[in-house]
Amino acid sequence: MRAVTRTAPAKINLGLDITGTRADGYHLLETVFQAVSIADTVTVALTESPEITLTCDVPAVPCSPKNIAWKAAQRYREAAGLQSGVQIQILKRIPMEAGMGGGSTDGAAVLLALQELTGNALPQEKLLEIAVSLGADVPFFLYGGTAYGAGIGEKLEPLPLFSTDCLVIAKGTAGVSTAQAYGAIDALQNPKHPPVQQLRKALEAGGTAAEIAPLCGNLFELAVELEEVQQIRSTMLEQGALCSVMTGSGAAVFGLFPNRESAESACAVLWKQVPFAEVCHTL
Structure with a gap:
């Protein structure tokens, strides 16, 4: 069983504003995302049995369909027509309920790992579509670095990397x-x-x-x-x-x-x- 392990970095918002609300209730934001070195580790494997399984070393993390990583696997499977199951293991280092994107980065890591395991079964546009459906921060984590975000987080524009270790x-x-x-x-x-x-x-x-x-x-x-x-x-x-x-x-x-x-x-x-x-x- 081949597995892919990815580092899932946290983010901070150097700037964050809410500029309005869409007709469907989603809030419109304007932000500058910045990836940082505090990170989870996410390991993903394809399995012969058709189930999605998720384990995490932090008991408070839901290992169920409520978890963004689980949802990411499910939506990827449906979009790519995968028959195999997905096994996910998360080593959690990003604090929960912190505004650092801990759940979102795990979801993005699952999407990227599945792309690697399947030889890029989905085009980038479809991967971004799934990311947007999972949450406002998830699209950013497909790319990382420093980025300007607008809309509901799906409109991303890379910025020159802001580099600091302080x-x-x-x-x-x-x-x-x-x-x-x-x-x-x-x-x-x-x-x-x-x-x-x-x-x-x-x-x-x-x-x-x-x-x-x-x-x-x-x-x-x-x-x-x-x-x-x-x-x-x-x-x-x-x-x-x-x-x-x-x-x-x-x-x-x-x-x-x-x-x-x-x-x-x-x-x-x-x-x-x-x-x-x-x-x-x-x-």
Whole structure:
């Protein structure tokens, strides 16, 4: 039984705004995605028995059709006409309910692994169509790097890679339900929107961390009121972060630091406050 193992990186949103709602209820977003080195490991194999099976080393992860990785396998099988079953194993390192795309990146990893196992049974357009059907973050994870995203996440435009190894990501014990977060966004009255287009232009011009930091922002910070998020942001800024911003719909927070030493120092302080804090780099 041949298996393919893929690294499934997390993401942060350097900038994230909600610009409206489609007639079908989907929210329209504008964002700058950035892949980071914190990652899950996903192993996929084709089996003779027709079932989809999923295992994960973290008990809280649903190993059922509710999981995006499971859905990815099912939709790929249907689109490609595969008769074989799919076995998926996930080693989880990305925090859950963090806004870091942990479920979405696993789903994208399954799609890419199945492409490799089947010798590209599906054209790229069909693979992207499946990715869009799985969730707003999944299309980005087919490509990674630094990218501008619009629509419901399916309109992607690669940007020059933003390279830094002075990035800290931290998360407290509380998580945020995506559905609850979007509901809170809908209730905001005349919010101040983050300058995503300015951020995009700064990255296109090869902006440094110091240049893009003032442009990083997330509309969800106004909607998600978690004391832990505010505490993490305050600690990062006190420790010298150029900026500190919640990612996705929460509840993880990233900080851009001017050098590796200050990033590691901040991470050491955060470890005393929250269960997850890590210095990482962009991909």
